[in-house]
Amino acid sequence: MTNTTTAPAHDRQAAPAPLPSPDFLDLPRLISLMTGAEKHAPAAHSTLDALWVLYNRVLRVTPDTVDEPGRDRFLLSKGHGPMAYYAVLAAHGFFDEGLLPGFGSYDSPLGHHPDRLLVPGAEIGSGSLGHGLPLAVGTVLGLRAQGLTDPRVWVLIGDAELDEGSNHEAIAHAGPAGLDQLHTLVIDNASATHGWPGGIASRFASAGWDAVTVDGRDHEALYEAFTTPHPGRPLAVVARVEPKN
Amino acid sequence: MDTMRDRFISTASQLLDEEPRLAVVLADISADGFAPARRAHPDRVINVGIREQLLVGAGAGMALTGMRPIVHTFASFLVERPFEQVKLDFGHQGVGGILVSAAGSYDWPAGGFTHMAPGDVALLDTLDGWTVHVPGHPDEAEALLREAVTGDDRVYVRLSLQENRVARPVSGGSGFSVVREGRRGTVIAVGPLLDNVLAATEGLDVTVLYATTVRPFDAVGVRRAAGAAATADVVVVEPYLAGTSSAAAGEALRDLPHRVLGLGVGRAELRRYGQMEDHVTAHGLDPQGLRERITGFLRP
Numbered sequence: 001m002t003n004t005t006t007a008p009a010h011d012r013q014a015a016p017a018p019l020p021s022p023d024f025l026d027l028p029r030l031i032s033l034m035t036g037a038e039k040h041a042p043a044a045h046s047t048l049d050a051l052w053v054l055y056n057r058v059l060r061v062t063p064d065t066v067d068e069p070g071r072d073r074f075l076l077s078k079g080h081g082p083m084a085y086y087a088v089l090a091a092h093g094f095f096d097e098g099l100l101p102g103f104g105s106y107d108s109p110l111g112h113h114p115d116r117l118l119v120p121g122a123e124i125g126s127g128s129l130g131h132g133l134p135l136a137v138g139t140v141l142g143l144r145a146q147g148l149t150d151p152r153v154w155v156l157i158g159d160a161e162l163d164e165g166s167n168h169e170a171i172a173h174a175g176p177a178g179l180d181q182l183h184t185l186v187i188d189n190a191s192a193t194h195g196w197p198g199g200i201a202s203r204f205a206s207a208g209w210d211a212v213t214v215d216g217r218d219h220e221a222l223y224e225a226f227t228t229p230h231p232g233r234p235l236a237v238v239a240r241v242e243p244k245n
Numbered sequence: 246m247d248t249m250r251d252r253f254i255s256t257a258s259q260l261l262d263e264e265p266r267l268a269v270v271l272a273d274i275s276a277d278g279f280a281p282a283r284r285a286h287p288d289r290v291i292n293v294g295i296r297e298q299l300l301v302g303a304g305a306g307m308a309l310t311g312m313r314p315i316v317h318t319f320a321s322f323l324v325e326r327p328f329e330q331v332k333l334d335f336g337h338q339g340v341g342g343i344l345v346s347a348a349g350s351y352d353w354p355a356g357g358f359t360h361m362a363p364g365d366v367a368l369l370d371t372l373d374g375w376t377v378h379v380p381g382h383p384d385e386a387e388a389l390l391r392e393a394v395t396g397d398d399r400v401y402v403r404l405s406l407q408e409n410r411v412a413r414p415v416s417g418g419s420g421f422s423v424v425r426e427g428r429r430g431t432v433i434a435v436g437p438l439l440d441n442v443l444a445a446t447e448g449l450d451v452t453v454l455y456a457t458t459v460r461p462f463d464a465v466g467v468r469r470a471a472g473a474a475a476t477a478d479v480v481v482v483e484p485y486l487a488g489t490s491s492a493a494a495g496e497a498l499r500d501l502p503h504r505v506l507g508l509g510v511g512r513a514e515l516r517r518y519g520q521m522e523d524h525v526t527a528h529g530l531d532p533q534g535l536r537e538r539i540t541g542f543l544r545p
Contacts, residue, residue, distance in 0.1 A: 069311070117339050123309070125337050128329060134299045135334060138270075138306015138314075145268055145288040145312060166330070169296035170303075 022091040024052050024219075030087035034103035034110070044081030046189045046216070046241045047156060051088045053222040054154060054185070063093045066121055072151050073139055075124045077132020078158040078187070079113040086110055086119075094121030130164025133157060133184060137170045140181045153181055159188040159200060159238075168203075174234045175208025182234040183226075184209075187216060190243040204236035216241040249404040250275065250347045252383035253390060257315055257345075258282035260394050261289055266313045267394055272300040274318040274347070301327040301344075305334035308342050313394060320346035320362035320403065328368060336372050341397045345390070349405040350485050350510045351524035354517065363486045363510035366459065369401055370489065376400045376417060377460035379436035379484065384412035385457055392417055401460075405484060407437035407521060413455060420463035423470065427451040430478035430543045431470040433494070435459055438482050438530060445535035451543070459483075459490060464497035476502045480539055482530070483509040506542045508535065 027048060054074060061071040076085050083103070090097040095109075102108030109118035113127025124135055136155035143151055157167065174182050186200055196203065201211035210230040214221040216239030225237045247255070254275060261267055261282050268289040269279060276283075276292045283290035289312075293299045297318060304316035316323065323346045324331060335342055350363040369375045376398060380386035386404055393400040400417075413422065421433065424443065427450040434442035435456045446453055452470045456463065471477035477498050481490045488507035495505055510528050517527065525531050529538060 115337075125333075128333055130298070131302060131330065131333055134302025134330070135306040135309065135338070137293075137299065138303035139309055140306075141288070141291055141303060142268070142307035142310030142312045145307070146310065148310075166298035166302065169293070169299035173293050173296060173299055173303075 022056060024056070026091055027052065027084070027087045030090055030097055030100060031083050033097065033100035034083050034086065035101065044083035046158075046187050046244070047078070047081070048084040048087075049217050049219060049241075050156070050185055050187060050222055050239045051084050053219050054226065055088050055092050057223055058226045059154065060152075061121075063121065066094070069146070069148060070151050073123050073136075073153045075126075075132045075136050075139070075153070075155040076114060076122070077124070077126050077136075077155050078129065078161050079126030080158070082110075082112070082114045085114065089119070089121045095119070129158075129161040130166040133167045133170040136182060136184070137174050137179065140174075140179045143181065144179075149181065151181065152183060154183045154185060156185045156187065158191065159186055159196065160191040160193070162186060162196070162200060162203070163192055163194075171204060171207045171209070175204075178208075178232050179234045180230060180232050184234070184236045185226075186236060186238045188213075188238050188240045191245070200238045201236060209234045209236050211236040211238065213238040213240060215239075247383055248406055249380060249383045249386040249408065250406075251278070252387050253317070253345055253347075253402075253404055254278035256387045256390055260391065261286050264313070264394055266311065267315065268304075268307050268312045269315045269317065270300055270304040270307070272297050272318045272322065274322070297322045298327045298330050301330035302334045304342050305330070305338060305340055308335070308340035309338065313397070314342045315345055315394075316342060317345040317347070319348040319360060320365045321348070321360055324365040324368055324401070325362055331369075332372055335399055336374065341399050343390075343393045343400045343402065345402045345404065347404045349403060349407070351521055351528070352406040354519050354521060354524050357518060358514050358516065365403065365485060366401075366483075367486050367489045369460070374399050375460060376458065378402045378417060378458050380404070380415065380457050381409040381436040381439050381455075382412035383408065385415045388415050389417060389457065403436070403485075405437050407484060407525070409437060409440045413439075415457045417458040420458075421454040421456045421466040421470075423452065424455050425451070425453040427453075428472075428474075430480065431467065432480045432482060432539060433467065433490075435481070435483040435490075438484050441525070441530060441532050441535055442482050444532035445539060449540065449543075451539075460493075462490060462493035462497065464493070467494060467497040468501075471498060471501060471503070474501075476504075478504050478506075478543055480506045480508060480542060482535060483507070484530070486510050486512065487528075504542070506538070508538060
């Protein structure tokens with residue numbers, strides 16, 4: 001007897017049809033497919049341009065290489081407002097855009113915080129703040145221990161997420177350890193309660209990182225910052241976007 | 246004689262030579278002991294400094310790349326301080342690793358309560374999928390560690406300065422072993438408390454089980470020890486928070502009318518210094534204290 005039960009959405013991982021070249025102008029349509037009581041819409045849109053430039057021009061990872069040891073890793077630490085992330089992943093074919101309308105529903109793999117065991121292409125599950133950067137440090141250490149010095153590891157955090165002490169443990173270790181495979185992208189929408197006197201980049205720089213601050217809506221500036229050489233030191237890119245409030 | 250922690254350092258250092266996937270992540274504790282291994286394997290012996298959230302997160306990050314991390318510090322700083330990292334960075338990310346703690350519940354009483362973690366196993370009990378080893382001898386610690394290194398799962402190895410005189414053969418997969426058989430009840434001795442339990446039950450008609458791997462809890466072994474009797478009386482003697490395994494014992498005996506007595510470290514903070522033996526006695530885990538409570542519990 002044929003079992004005709006429909007598989008849950010997250011079991012349907014068939015490769016999507018070949019996509020036309022991903023187009024930034026397509027992202028608003030993809031995001032609009034995600035509906036429901038999403039609580040972090042400003043947070044979602046703050047990351048849109050930086051994510052786009054990373055996935056479109058910087059990261060060496062595709063749906064075909066998501067399991068390759070030598071791939072670049074992108075860790076979305078700030079799991080709040082993942083709509084931009086999901087839209088960018090869908091635009092690049094990591095999963096079919098048909099999953100987007102189910103956003104947050106029981107049978108959808110796409111939650112209001114992403115889960116690496118459910119979302120194709122997601123390197124970590126996140127939502128609780130302050131976990132991604134330590135995990136990224138460990139990812140670099142693990143790659144390095146296996147002689148994989150080529151893959152680059154990127155982690156995205158928010159300026160308010162930077163308040164979490166675990167990040168400072170990671171920042172303080174990664175600089176002196178010379179983890180030049182490590183890259184932190186800080187989306188700064190001025191949402192940290194007490195702010196960062198002296199600027200966010202200075203926190204990284206004083207710990208031995210290379211750090212640059214750019215306009216988080218300027219794709220060329222982002223690209224230039226993302227690809228700045230930083231031999232022997234980890235790199236932090238602070239992308240300023242319009243204040244949350 | 247080396248301590249369990251000494252043996253952990255020597256064994257893990259040797260395993261680093263043999264297992265290319267193995268890494269040791271430290272937060273200054275035991276860093277001196279691992280210095281030779283770190284010189285030999287600078288990319289696989291990592292000391293992150295006194296940063297326990299990073300310690301656990303970095304270990305889990307290494308696991309995400311396919312490494313087998315051993316993450317080590319004192320129990321208070323390994324399980325309690327970064328508990329959310331243990332929960333999310335290993336459990337929620339779906340990766341494995343080996344947490345190896347030292348100092349346990351009362352190993353350094355002169356150091357006070359800040360360095361005691363009687364609640365560590367109870368905390369891990371709130372999470373899914375952790376195997377918990379509580380060796381009672383350095384030889385057992387070595388055997389359980391060697392076994393853990395070959396796997397991919399989440400393992401906690403709880404090391405202590407308290408130990409039994411003689412090592413026993415152990416394997417995480419073999420369940421509790423029968424040390425003595427009797428009819429009035431079953432006493433489960435966890436790890437380093439076996440000697441005290443054997444002394445406490447001398448001449449009593451009870452079965453004594455020895456447990457070095459407490460999670461998963463050997464329900465089949467406990468049910469077998471309870472035998473064909475219509476009722477069962479079971480005492481669990483643990484070197485950490487009293488009652489930690491009582492729910493597991495009750496579950497093992499759910500098809501029998503049963504009583505379970507959980508003995509271990511008291512919940513109230515014992516605000517005293519002194520020696521380990523003082524604290525063992527204060528918690529009633531010395532032979533005399535155990536005997537009084539076990540005989541008081543068992544039916545004639």
